[in-house]
Amino acid sequence: MERQTTIKDIALALRLSTSTVSRALRDAPDVSIETRNAVKALAEELDYQPNKLALSLLKNQTNTIGVIIPNLDYVLATMVKGIDEVALEAGYTVMVCQSDESFGREILNTKRLLDSLVDGFIVSVSSETMVYEHIKKIQNKKIPLVLFDRVINNFAVPKISLDNVEGGRLATQHLIDQGYKRIAILGGPENLGVSNDRIAGCIQTLKQNKIPFDKNLVIHCDFNQDYAYVAAKELLSMNKKPDAIFAISDRLAIGAMLAIKEMGLKIPKDIGLVGFNNEPITNLLTPSISSVEMYAFEIGKATAKMFLEMLHSNEDMSDRTIIIKPKLFIRESSNRLGLSK
């Protein structure tokens, strides 16, 4: 690693002081035109680049955003893309740290980034995270923080997320409209808010339609196709088995689909199936899977915008909340009446 050209080098070469060079480079007044030109010419020649570290130390800002996410699956990668785009535009660099759904790693990542390396945080918590001391620490230090996707309630920070309850409602109402009566729910980890909200929306809609809700029809499992497969088999082996499954993610829906097929049941005739996230894959499978779109890219962009606003304004923004409305895409897996929409 070669030593970079510094302002000192230029000053020395031109027999000037560093302050004059600094001012010349930034077109400040109080510098003669000749000096300014000479400085700029030499800077160009030596390929001078201001040292960002020195600047950061001085100004106490790094122009870097720390993004902490549980993983890099389709949805989150898309959100990160949205964050990245807005951040880049605004001159910020993004530091993405994956917690890999591990509480320990989330804490480690937070600590690392907290060591004055980032101007603020954009966080989506891991599914293991039930204690929020590390997030509180960010908050206590008055470091800008925005939560997205998997937000935490009772936390006075800006939040951007999907209306997951509404997503659950959309999916469920659709299944009901298609004549399904015993709707099972394939949920994510038990303490995961997004999952529970989707489930809540589902249950709510069942009640509204006067359909009895059977607790046994809710199964929680990790975000993993294989677990979903096992869980679905379990559901379909009940003596009063469901006639539809609402999976709170497409990956879970796929696991369920494999199980359903393997048991010789027909989708959507015997069993209706709706997923969540609207991953492109849902449209490629046979049958194609109905799914709830969550506009991940838009959520990402909105999050970054909110963050930047927070960074630059000095208003209290802790009660700002953006809730994105989901949309159901109806496909073969639940469309047994042959409706088109």
Added chain:
Amino acid sequence: MERQTTIKDIALALRLSTSTVSRALRDAPDVSIETRNAVKALAEELDYQPNKLALSLLKNQTNTIGVIIPNLDYVLATMVKGIDEVALEAGYTVMVCQSDESFGREILNTKRLLDSLVDGFIVSVSSETMVYEHIKKIQNKKIPLVLFDRVINNFAVPKISLDNVEGGRLATQHLIDQGYKRIAILGGPENLGVSNDRIAGCIQTLKQNKIPFDKNLVIHCDFNQDYAYVAAKELLSMNKKPDAIFAISDRLAIGAMLAIKEMGLKIPKDIGLVGFNNEPITNLLTPSISSVEMYAFEIGKATAKMFLEMLHSNEDMSDRTIIIKPKLFIRESSNRLGLSK
């Protein structure tokens, strides 16, 4: 953003000099036990965290790795996961910048990270990138640099990539073994090395098997399912149409599959199909798609390890190259003889 506790605060409170505090905190000699204990106790109490920026400026190292990638698709996200894991372990933080397959953004990202923010670079170039001045600049400044996946030839830097030629060979030999005779190639962007290597492997194998190679059976298109769909339709509308398609990515293979199905042709009976990357989705589609596994996670880990070695050794490593061997996974889309493997 609250001011962090600094070494000065501690020094002032304890009527010591900053140097003594610094030494005390790091268990250096020349500090009495009482002083050391007092310093440590106060540091603990005030939640002192050393300022990384100051340290970075002083030591001229940031413990940060700049990763520049074209996008965050399944393969690259997996590679990044591998890089991340190794980097985290070694105490490094990763800065991921997506060029979004845009040459301009790749340059912008490189510039941003070059401003002394990272200790080195791990780069996979965009498909638009045909001129490598920005990469040369990294090299000229003697900043550690490792290329991975989409590497550049004639560049004296460590490289980690898949044996793409071999991948092309595996896929093609398999198709030939299955009795396919007119094998078309669905390639990526024309100047993309990984794509061309896979194609080269394919052509090589055709020749080895004395199968005439028809130039018209090679179509290049962007990494996009829709383009692949159009390209495949074109291929299948030729008067001497192919009886198999080797797609150099799974996404392209999926586009081709849709086209084939739509034209009423049967897979694998009428048309054989092999993809590349072995994305999980290949095993979920109907028919399931044969694909070449590229061990993305391993490539990511190997890349990060190589990078760290380069960072810490002072040997010349510019001729280091790791080539990962691919493996073909045979599935329904190409298995018309009913072989199992």
Added chain:
DNA sequence: CTTGTTAGCATAAACGTTTATATATTATCT
């Protein structure tokens, strides 16, 4: 009693900037 050693601390320089303040030279005005 002088000299040397050592323990324990402080001082100062360094990393690369910006910026408030000081200084020196020249120009302007009365």
Added chain:
DNA sequence: AGATAATATATAAACGTTTATGCTAACAAG
């Protein structure tokens, strides 16, 4: 001519560290 203003530059402090060097007092050895 002398005072004042203006211009153009330098000096120094600051950001938060580490570290080489310097200093002082106590104590041991001769």
